[in-house]
Amino acid sequence: MSEQRLLALKAPRRPGFENFIAGPNQALVDTLAQGLEHGAWYFLAGPAGSGRTHLLNAVFADRHRRGETVGFMALSVRANRALLDEASADWVLVDDIDTLAGDEDGERALFNALNRWRSEHVGVLLSGAGREAFELPDLRSRLGQATRLTLKPLEEADLAALVERLSSEHEVVLGRGAADYLLKRTARNPAAIARLIESLAQRALSERRTLSVPLIREVIR
Known part of the structure; x- marks a missing residue:
């Protein structure tokens, strides 16, 4: 078997709490691992590349191990935005929400999804750089209702x-x-x-x- 084939068979890295270097963010990681409340909303804020996606994947795996239903959508992939109209679970994790900022249809879809999840008592974990770039006032207000967890460098x-x-x-x-x-x-x-x-x-x-x-x-x- 060729060396290239051996490399291709190597298991990919699995993002988890155990292999996240927390540094000054240990309290934040502890909240995600042990302190999330059912039906509550959280907004994980930090610049691109700061570890947001790693932590969302860790939450996904953790909640799945607990026997809960979990939905995950990365809005940086445009095709995934349609999932906002139908996703529902015990927990919904939405990565890169700021990619919708300035997109009228995208902002409205996120706002409507948040309203539906609130009525269904779905736990929500959002991630993004911040909420300041959103143009829809009602959406900024909704996002402001989420507990903000900010990643430090x-x-x-x-x-x-x-x-x-x-x-x-x-x-x-x-x-x-x-x-x-x-x-x-x-x-x-x-x-x-x-x-x-x-x-x-x-x-x-x-x-x-x-x-x-x-x-x-x-x-x-």
């Missing part, structure tokens, strides 16, 4: 821990000085780091190399 030590965790999960050896070198040359958010580590790990595994400074230099050049 990870600190230097947390980012280094993330590099080490991702390297371990991809089963590659992290070379001396590689974490510091990488962090100085990539966007300092979890999503960008995760994408780069995945690319580096594939290269390292295919060439049977350590995830080292020379390898990072080759890949990002």
Whole structure:
């Protein structure tokens, strides 16, 4: 079997609470893992790449393990927006709601869905950069009724821990000085780091190399 085939069979990373580097966000993560109230609304706020999608996936898996019905829709995928008209479950998780901001039909669809979920006592977890860009006043008001959970940026030590965790999960050896070198040359958010580590790990595994400074230099050049 070819090396490429072996890599393709490697299980993808499964986002969970246990492999999320919380840093200054531990209280927020604890709320998502243990403190969500049935029928309540929550708004997970943070910039793109801050870990919002990871946490929504963690909540999805956790609620599913509890035997609850859960719906998940990523509104960054335009085709998923039609799900707003029909989704219903014990919990509905809606990622990237700010991609609807400024879209009259999209904003109205989200507003109508929120009204329906309120009447059905559905628990709702939304994520986005914020609600300020929405133009529909009634929608901004509805979003303001959700408990806001704001992700704070990870600190230097947390980012280094993330590099080490991702390297371990991809089963590659992290070379001396590689974490510091990488962090100085990539966007300092979890999503960008995760994408780069995945690319580096594939290269390292295919060439049977350590995830080292020379390898990072080759890949990002």
